[in-house]
Amino acid sequence: xxxxxxxxxxxxxxxxxxxxxxxxxxxxxxxxxxxxxxxxxxxxxxxxxxxxxxxxxxxxxxxxxxxxxxxxxxxxxxxxxxxxxxxxxxxxxxxxxxxxxxxxxxxxxxxxxxxxxx
Amino acid sequence: xxxxxxxxxxxxxxxxxxxxxxxxxxxxxxxxxxxxxxxxxxxxxxxxxxxxxxxxxxxxxxxxxxxxxxxxxxxxxxxxxxxxxxxxxxxxxxxxxxxxxxxxxxxxxxxxxxxxxxxxxxxxxxxxxxxxxx
Numbered sequence: 001x002x003x004x005x006x007x008x009x010x011x012x013x014x015x016x017x018x019x020x021x022x023x024x025x026x027x028x029x030x031x032x033x034x035x036x037x038x039x040x041x042x043x044x045x046x047x048x049x050x051x052x053x054x055x056x057x058x059x060x061x062x063x064x065x066x067x068x069x070x071x072x073x074x075x076x077x078x079x080x081x082x083x084x085x086x087x088x089x090x091x092x093x094x095x096x097x098x099x100x101x102x103x104x105x106x107x108x109x110x111x112x113x114x115x116x117x118x
Numbered sequence: 119x120x121x122x123x124x125x126x127x128x129x130x131x132x133x134x135x136x137x138x139x140x141x142x143x144x145x146x147x148x149x150x151x152x153x154x155x156x157x158x159x160x161x162x163x164x165x166x167x168x169x170x171x172x173x174x175x176x177x178x179x180x181x182x183x184x185x186x187x188x189x190x191x192x193x194x195x196x197x198x199x200x201x202x203x204x205x206x207x208x209x210x211x212x213x214x215x216x217x218x219x220x221x222x223x224x225x226x227x228x229x230x231x232x233x234x235x236x237x238x239x240x241x242x243x244x245x246x247x248x249x250x251x252x
Binding site for chain 1: 232
């Protein structure tokens with residue numbers, strides 16, 4: 001187990017995955033009016049499970065959990081980005097990123113306290 | 119190896135692309151109703167064509183591939199009193215559908231706003247991450 005995994009547990013990799021997912025959803029939003037663009041996203045639970053497994057990496061986990069979004073309603077130009085879906089998921093992902101950050105903050109505080117011997 | 123694309127590249131370039139679209143709409147609106155003496159020289163609406171720029175699975179920004187002239191035909195109008203009228207007394211009005219342009223303008227500005235929002239959220243999250251452990 002890598003040293004950062006010992007320190008931060010699941011949260012280090014979770015933060016990396018959250019950040020990657022943020023990029024994915026930003027890509028979907030950027031291409032909301034590109035004809036023929038197919039929205040992609042990851043199944044976060046699956047990705048996290050793959051990343052935290054033995055010798056699992058963030059990049060490998062992303063690849064395994066990647067998929068195309070199934071649109072609620074198809075559009076004439078073949079674009080599958082639905083703004084409402086993307087915005088909701090983006091907001092949700094941002095909040096969860098913050099949550100992971102505060103878990104990390106807690107861990108860091110604990111370690112700092114232990115080091116200082118307070 | 120190519121520099122990895124950040125969320126700032128993605129949303130930033132998307133904003134530029136939407137701005138091109140907004141500019142095209144402005145040109146079209148400015149030329150709506152302009153009169154020309156022949157069918158060929160009449161103004162026709164221009165429209166940017168977006169294409170994705172992909173870097174790895176799921177990571178893609180957007181760019182303007184080219185700007186095309188739409189095939190909305192110029193409207194012929196009989197107006198012999200017009201200084202630009204041809205031998206038959208006809209003039210051609212620019213082939214611009216104003217309502218379609220207005221709809222396009224609203225959509226472009228909404229898309230721009232969405233990208234600004236994404237950028238803002240990403241910036242806040244990164245600043246919070248920098249402050250981690252302080």
